[in-house]
Amino acid sequence: AQSVTQPDIHITVSEGASLELRCNYSYGATPYLFWYVQSPGQGLQLLLKYFSGDTLVQGIKGFEAEFKRSQSSFNLRKPSVHWSDAAEYFCAVGRMDSNYQLIWGAGTKLIIKP
């Protein structure tokens, strides 16, 4: 069965430091891939998506993600985090039979140290 794994439940980084959030998926082909962010008390906002083409994808708020087929990964990165980046981040994958039906990771909570 398809699945999405975000291995880190929490990550703590210092303000200004770089960030990488991990996402691994199980899939037999190239999936549709998404990263969403959820700020406290808010809904989910799309950060970026990968459908095809260039494997390095730029998103909003200075985030980027790289699709690596050989590693079945779609890790999210940011060179320098800001306190406002503290939130929960979700990776999602389109289902094999229906790309707009998503399978979600359990989320990674990002904590920013001053």
Add this chain to the structure above:
Amino acid sequence: EAQVTQNPRYLITVTGKKLTVTCSQNMNHEYMSWYRQDPGLGLRQIYYSMNVEVTDKGDVPEGYKVSRKEKRNFPLILESPSPNQTSLYFCASSFLDQPQHFGDGTRLSIL
């Protein structure tokens, strides 16, 4: 402004008392979906709809009903709520094969 609107945002109620959470979108999206979010489990899909009068079960449909009589509205109905339905609920919508837009969530507590 393009948005997905859920009401209510918060609700505390008792076991067995029927409730409806409304969801409305103003983007003319075909696809709408309901999720519940529980700690450590991410988002799990309850029901979805690909167009008017077309609904289908997601991964956790038990205890829930939906309807899609108009394109813009997709209410979630709990006929006889139970404590295990205490959760944070999200409605989402999209054009087919496009990223989903989410509402701000509805926090339900069932005592």
